[in-house]
């Protein structure tokens with residue numbers, strides 16, 4: 001399952017590489033083609049534009065020629081009227097009709113002659129409406145009269161026929177040169193030959209030519225509704241036409257009012273100032289280019305597909321060793337195969353990768369086995385140490401515990417893992433432990449003692465908690481080390497006891513005497529009943545030593561102590577201060593009489609010969625007695641008793657003396 005997933009990933013890699021190659025080829029092909037097309041388009045645009053303009057210039061020249069010819073015709077006709085007929089309104093029509101017949105019937109819509117006052121004097125064609133007409137105020141009449149030369153009118157609607165016409169007019173002069181009449185020839189723009197003839201020059205199928213006056217009145221246009229309307233009467237704007245009206249001649253790209261991107265060319269007629277224009281929609285003009293672009297997309301797509309397939313095959317072949325390496329790694333990981341399979345002999349980067357993997361894994365295996373051995377060793381040490389070693393997490397749960405837990409509490413390390421501390425120790429002991437643990441979780445090392453029953457046996461344990469500090473200063477858990485201190489404590493107590501006992505006689509030594517006297521004095525002060533202190537010294541003890549030897553002296557000292565102990569109450573404290581000096585603290589003494597009675601009893605007890613290894617040895621003791629007083633301290637009381645002893649010795653020994661302050 002895992003391997004098949006990795007195979008899938010590998011397939012994805014191949015697919016991705018193939019796709020990248022295909023995308024690159026597609027992009028490169030497209031880029032090259034489109035940039036080439038763009039250059040070609042620019043070139044083609046300029047060729048088409050130039051072509052349009054050249055064509056328009058030709059057409060304009062043709063129209064200028066035709067208009068010029070008409071003008072010359074009218075001019076010649078006017079000039080050719082015999083002087084007698086110039087104002088002979090009766091016979092002039094016949095003359096004119098004769099001339100017009102020579103030209104052809106369709107050249108003019110009508111020929112009309114006005115007198116110098118502007119009144120229509122004759123019309124060559126029969127008029128449908130009223131025959132009275134005055135031309136004053138029209139540009140063709142006024143200008144012909146004033147300028148005394150032939151003129152062409154603006155396009156207009158005929159007042160006589162209602163047709164759209166232009167009027168060619170020429171002044172008719174008498175011999176003196178005065179203008180006596182104006183001869184006009186009207187031409188129906190729609191029917192006249194020159195407009196229709198240039199229509200054949202329209203560019204492409206959807207392109208067309210149109211003509212407008214220098215002021216923007218449309219004279220010829222495929223859209224009949226726009227005829228004789230101003231260009232601005234159609235909503236929207238056309239940058240090209242605006243420029244043409246401002247005087248531009250040439251070609252340019254512009255958006256027509258219907259939103260079509262087109263190539264426009266403009267040329268003015270020399271004779272009339274009209275603007276001859278051509279419009280060629282770019283969609284049609286560049287249709288071949290669009291087809292080429294379309295083809296380019298397909299070609300690029302095909303190329304990309306082929307490149308992708310080629311890349312897939314190449315990648316498959318190139319990645320085969322990598323796939324083998326990956327399979328080997330997977331086999332090592334999941335099937336436990338030997339890492340030696342990674343030692344490929346290939347002399348390329350993939351071979352190097354395999355060898356690097358091999359070295360890495362060999363190193364890891366070595367480190368792993370070293371770590372396992374070290375862990376085993378540590379576990380062995382931890383399990384065999386007579387201490388509890390554990391690790392607790394922040395929830396006070398054991399995460400690790402050594403085998404000693406099993407020995408002490410019957411809980412195996414496996415059972416201990418995850419066990420709360422309170423479950424192991426019980427709530428009562430846990431409550432004692434937790435405050436210390438909390439200190440450790442606060443980052444401090446803590447050591448404390450606690451009494452815990454281990455397998456029913458009360459033990460004194462010493463626990464040390466060490467916080468597991470993380471690099472960020474937080475405490476992840478706590479290491480715990482617990483020793484059984486029971487035996488040590490017992491020995492310690494014994495040692496302490498020993499330090500307070502006289503080793504020779506087994507009774508209290510000076511140290512313990514000091515402590516006992518201190519407490520006894522406190523009690524006496526509290527109870528108000530004094531204590532008596534008896535200070536004893538064996539008489540001439542030196543002589544016993546000298547006579548019988550040191551060992552016998554010791555035997556006497558031991559027996560002396562025994563008699564002293566049995567001779568007083570259990571609550572009294574006999575002690576050996578040094579050498580042959582002893583003391584007895586006699587508590588709750590009624591008074592001097594009682595103290596003296598006890599002292600006498602002690603003196604008496606020591607008079608009995610001492611049984612020693614050297615036989616019976618006679619000894620005696622002198623006793624000094626003093627009663628405590630509330631204001632007295634230890635030293636003062638001891639000094640008082642010592643003074644009593646000094647007095648007893650002074651009295652000849654083997655007796656007692658009471659020291660009175």
Ligand SMILES: Nc1nc2c(ncn2[C@@H]2O[C@H](COP(=O)(O)OP(=O)(O)OP(=O)(O)O)[C@@H](O)[C@H]2O)c(=O)[nH]1
Pocket residue numbers: 504537538539540541542543545549550551552553554557578579580
């Ligand atoms: N055997 C033995 N002798 C000791 C010990 N400690 C001290 N002595 C001896 O006890 C003797 C004490 O002598 P002193 O107290 O000076 O004098 P005395 O002979 O008792 O004379 P008086 O006290 O004046 O009666 C010395 O000779 C010490 O060497 C001991 O532990 N064992």
